[in-house]
Amino acid sequence: MEGASRVSRRKFLLIVYLALLLLALIVGAWLLLRSASTPKQTPFDGGRAYDHVLAQMAFGPRVMGSEAHRKTVDYILDQLRQAGWATDTQDFTYKGVASTNIIARAALGRGPGVIVGAHYDSRRRADQESAQPAAPVPGANDGASGVAVLLELARTLDASKLQNEVWLAFFDAEDDGGLEGWDWIVGSTYMARTLEVNPAYVVVLDMIGDADQQIFFDYNSDPKLSAQIWSIAGGLGYGQQFVPLPKYSMLDDHTPFAARGIPAVDIIDFDYPYWHTTGDTADKVSPASLERVGRTIQALLENEQ
Numbered sequence: 001m002e003g004a005s006r007v008s009r010r011k012f013l014l015i016v017y018l019a020l021l022l023l024a025l026i027v028g029a030w031l032l033l034r035s036a037s038t039p040k041q042t043p044f045d046g047g048r049a050y051d052h053v054l055a056q057m058a059f060g061p062r063v064m065g066s067e068a069h070r071k072t073v074d075y076i077l078d079q080l081r082q083a084g085w086a087t088d089t090q091d092f093t094y095k096g097v098a099s100t101n102i103i104a105r106a107a108l109g110r111g112p113g114v115i116v117g118a119h120y121d122s123r124r125r126a127d128q129e130s131a132q133p134a135a136p137v138p139g140a141n142d143g144a145s146g147v148a149v150l151l152e153l154a155r156t157l158d159a160s161k162l163q164n165e166v167w168l169a170f171f172d173a174e175d176d177g178g179l180e181g182w183d184w185i186v187g188s189t190y191m192a193r194t195l196e197v198n199p200a201y202v203v204v205l206d207m208i209g210d211a212d213q214q215i216f217f218d219y220n221s222d223p224k225l226s227a228q229i230w231s232i233a234g235g236l237g238y239g240q241q242f243v244p245l246p247k248y249s250m251l252d253d254h255t256p257f258a259a260r261g262i263p264a265v266d267i268i269d270f271d272y273p274y275w276h277t278t279g280d281t282a283d284k285v286s287p288a289s290l291e292r293v294g295r296t297i298q299a300l301l302e303n304e305q
Contacts, residue, residue, distance in 0.1 A: 042156040044298050046291025052079070052148035053140060053209065053290075056120075057282050061136035062143060063124045064173060065097050072120055073100055076147065076170055080104045083154040085168070090194070094173050094186050101187045102170035106159050112200040113165040116153070116297060117253055118146025119174030119187065119206065127179070128276035140282045141272060143175065145209030149294045153301075156294075161302040164200055171253050185253050192256035201225055202264040203300070204254040208293045210269045211286035214240075215293075216247035221254060222263035229265060233296045241292055267293060 055075060059068035073089075080087050080102075090101035102120075122139025126132055150168045157166065169191060177184030188204075201222070208215065217226050233242035247270075254264035269289075274280040 044152055044156045044294035046287035049148040049152040049290040050287040052151045053144045053282055053285050056144040057140055062122045063136050064121050076102055079151045080154055085154050092190050099172040101172055101191050104168040106166040113167055115167045115169050115199045115202045117169035117171055117204050118150050119171040120147045121172050121175050123175040123276055126278045132278050135278050137276055138281050140280050140285050141207050141209045142280055145285055146205035149205055149290055152294055163303045188253035189256040198262050202257040202262055204266045206252055206268045207272055208269055209285035209289050210272050213269055213289040214243055215269045216243050216245055218266045219246050219249040221265040225263045225265045232299050238292045
């Protein structure tokens with residue numbers, strides 16, 4: 001009887017072993033299949049962002065009310081939808097000119113929302129130069145660069161890593177201030193005024209593509225959030241481009257949100273000799289500069305600090 005008992009135990013152990021082996025094979029195959037079907041982390045690509053600069057420039061100056069302006073709205077919406085973001089528009093009229101803010105929302109994300117924004121319109125007159133002061137500004141850095149970073153972020157952000165619901169905001173009617181009685185930052189002011197909930201913070205990207213990139217603190221930005229962003233940039237090796245010293249007091253698209261008590265930061269390289277001139281062309285914009293800003297914001301939003 002004892003010999004039979006030993007045989008039974010061996011059979012039992014063999015069955016258990018085979019069952020465990022089969023389970024391990026099944027789990028291994030499932031993990032392999034899951035790994036193959038799960039998208040890998042997509043790094044922010046400055047070259048692809050630069051392609052968005054070139055696409056906008058191909059439309060011509062994005063002056064409000066122009067065909068180039070309309071094509072830019074269509075282009076932004078199309079790129080966002082291809083990247084899988086839900087989109088909405090805010091239509092309003094300013095001084096008889098139809099205007100449009102664009103908002104894209106991430107499908108996933110936890111916690112209170114945050115806004116990362118940039119303006120897409122370009123200035124109708126190059127009033128900072130004497131040669132052609134009535135000509136429109138091409139707007140490669142002043143407008144197209146910030147939009148390009150947002151569109152590349154739409155492609156590369158990992159929604160499963162986002163610490164907040166993210167809004168990408170494309171502001172209209174920012175850049176004609178001081179011309180024929182127009183105000184600055186009209187689109188962002190409209191958005192800030194019509195917000196139903198306050199976001200946790202707002203980050204604005206403006207004129208960030210300069211090949212000779214040096215981005216200083218802005219006196220009118222939230223100091224704590226600024227320090228956090230510049231610290232992230234430094235950790236990524238961008239300490240020479242993100243200079244943690246205040247230099248300018250900017251009236252920009254972050255201002256209306258700050259006025260509501262929302263922590264807001266303007267990331268802007270205002271040391272740009274082609275500002276509001278016909279020299280603001282795509283050759284002044286660097287893919288490396290776009291990439292530094294994009295990867296910094298990606299790390300901020302994905303909390304990889």
